[in-house]
Amino acid sequence: xxxxxxxxxxxxxxxxxxxxxxxxxRGVLPVCMAGMRRIFGTTRVPGPEADTLQxxxxxxxxxxxxxxxxIGASLFCLPxxxxxxxxPTETLERALRAAMAEADAQGSSCWGAGRDAQPCVSLLTAVxxxxxxxxxxxxxxxxx
Numbered sequence: 001x002x003x004x005x006x007x008x009x010x011x012x013x014x015x016x017x018x019x020x021x022x023x024x025x026r027g028v029l030p031v032c033m034a035g036m037r038r039i040f041g042t043t044r045v046p047g048p049e050a051d052t053l054q055x056x057x058x059x060x061x062x063x064x065x066x067x068x069x070x071i072g073a074s075l076f077c078l079p080x081x082x083x084x085x086x087x088p089t090e091t092l093e094r095a096l097r098a099a100m101a102e103a104d105a106q107g108s109s110c111w112g113a114g115r116d117a118q119p120c121v122s123l124l125t126a127v128x129x130x131x132x133x134x135x136x137x138x139x140x141x142x143x144x
Contacts, residue, residue, distance in 0.1 A: 002092035005067060009080055012040045046125075046133040069096070070122070071103040072115020 063084030106117035
């Protein structure tokens, strides 16, 4: 898994630096690559009437970034850039194993046990837009 994250970071770097070769239809006609910037850091934010896309970029002066791990119903934040430096693959691997162990070690709750002891927030995307938007607002207020 850490190798996959590292490869995704390599790909993102090529997108960010415009060094990614454009896709070509039948090897001839180049395809617009502007949408590639939305592959990473883009989320659909539910609203009462319509969803919006929100893309987060890493400002040059901030240079810290993370990926979100979804292990069962548990969510973990995994740093991949710290002060502009990539976290080594070996460190990512250790952090991934630690997150999996932490998810598995959770006790029982009304939602389940281990990896499933937390409420499965992603299931909210299956309810109607207004309910999902209201729940997302409540969750954001609870963790802020």
